[in-house]
Amino acid sequence: MAAFARRKAQWLARPDPSRKRALDARAAELVRLLNARECFCSASSCDGRVVVMDTDGTGIQKKNCTWLLVTHDPCVKGDVMAALKKATGDVVFKFEPFVLHVLCRGLQDAQLLHSVAIDSGFRNSGITVGRGGKITMAVRSTHCLEVPLSHKGRLMVSEEYIEFLVHVANQKMEENIRRIDRFHKGLERALEAADTLQKLCVPADTFPEGPEKSHSVYVRRRKRQTAQEQAELSRELEPHDDTENSLGLFAEIMI
Numbered sequence: 148m149a150a151f152a153r154r155k156a157q158w159l160a161r162p163d164p165s166r167k168r169a170l171d172a173r174a175a176e177l178v179r180l181l182n183a184r185e186c187f188c189s190a191s192s193c194d195g196r197v198v199v200m201d202t203d204g205t206g207i208q209k210k211n212c213t214w215l216l217v218t219h220d221p222c223v224k225g226d227v228m229a230a231l232k233k234a235t236g237d238v239v240f241k242f243e244p245f246v247l248h249v250l251c252r253g254l255q256d257a258q259l260l261h262s263v264a265i266d267s268g269f270r271n272s273g274i275t276v277g278r279g280g281k282i283t284m285a286v287r288s289t290h291c292l293e294v295p296l297s298h299k300g301r302l303m304v305s306e307e308y309i310e311f312l313v314h315v316a317n318q319k320m321e322e323n324i325r326r327i328d329r330f331h332k333g334l335e336r337a338l339e340a341a342d343t344l345q346k347l348c349v350p351a352d353t354f355p356e357g358p359e360k361s362h363s364v365y366v367r368r369r370k371r372q373t374a375q376e377q378a379e380l381s382r383e384l385e386p387h388d389d390t391e392n393s394l395g396l397f398a399e400i401m402i
Contacts, residue, residue, distance in 0.1 A: 148185075151252040154281075155188040158250065164191075171219055173327050174247065180334065186252040187260075190283065195245045195323040197222045197316050199230045204237045204299070221317040224310045235300045240309075242292035242316040244323045245269070245330075249284045257284040263337050267330035268322075286330065290323060292316055 159182065163169060170178055173194035181187040199216035215230035215238070216222070231238060251257040257274045264272035264286045271287040294312055297303055 148252065151188075151250075152185070155182075155250065158188055158190065166214075173219070173324065174245070177247065177327070177331055177334070180331070180338075181249055184338065186256040188250040190248040190250050192247045193243065193245065194219055194327065195320060196243050197320065198239075198241045198243065199227055199296075200239050200241070201234045202237045202239060221320050222313055224306070224313050227309055227313060228306065231297065231302060234297050236297075237295060237299065238297040240292075240294045240296050240312055240316075242319050244288050244290040244319070245286070245327050247286040249286070251282040251284050254282060257282050259337055259341065260284045260286070260334070263330060263333040267333050268326040269330065288326070290319055290326075292319060 171192065171194035174192040178189040178192055181189050196217055196219045198214060201213040201215055203211045215233055216226055218226070227240065249257075249260060251260065251274075254274070254276075261272055261274055261284055264284075268290075269286050269288045271289050273285055273287070275283050275285070277283070292312075292315060295303065296309065
């Protein structure tokens with residue numbers, strides 16, 4: 148527990164590595180909710196976005212690309228067409244859904260997040276355990292879109308098709324927002340339920356009667372349970388009205 152607390156403090160003290168150096172608006176409340184708990188630490192997040200990027204055609208988009216357009220809200224065709232005018236290489240139109248990586252103190256904490264994520268529609272979520280025991284829960288989905296638009300600066304699709312892509316991406320963005328909301332509400336309920344359960348699981352040494360008193364109560368309850376079981380067994384062994392069937396069963400047992 149102490150090791151996780153130190154790791155969390157070090158991680159949260161790091162500067163934000165994202166391009167805009169700040170949390171996305173829809174992910175911010177979730178991140179604050181998680182970081183307020185001792186057992187969680189947010190590692191990275193994105194609340195979903197539409198991206199138009201210019202690449203050099205090598206297929207390594209993250210290292211060799213220029214972002215022509217990025218928005219975390221529904222987009223319009225005009226913005227995409229304006230971005231395409233600045234293209235010189237291979238342009239890709241993408242919708243990337245919500246993603247969240249959380250460091251977890253224990254496996255049961257990660258399992259709680261995973262259950263909520265799956266129920267909220269993030270079916271590609273998963274838990275990984277590193278060599279040093281670091282447990283990471285990733286909230287992900289396959290609700291994405293990636294389409295090439297141009298090659299070496301030449302547009303390969305029609306404006307009508309681009310308008311269709313924008314419509315599809317905006318539908319995915321709306322569904323993405325609904326899933327984030329479900330995940331947030333589901334996480335709040337799950338954390339409240341976990342807190343309630345923890346309060347109910349009171350250690351035995353906190354009872355005022357003491358260990359001897361608690362043991363005697365347990366013995367009395369066990370005696371009552373045993374007496375009830377013996378009475379039920381006696382009723383089951385009582386002879387039935389059908390004598391022939393009873394004798395036949397007895398004969399089979401003897402043989």
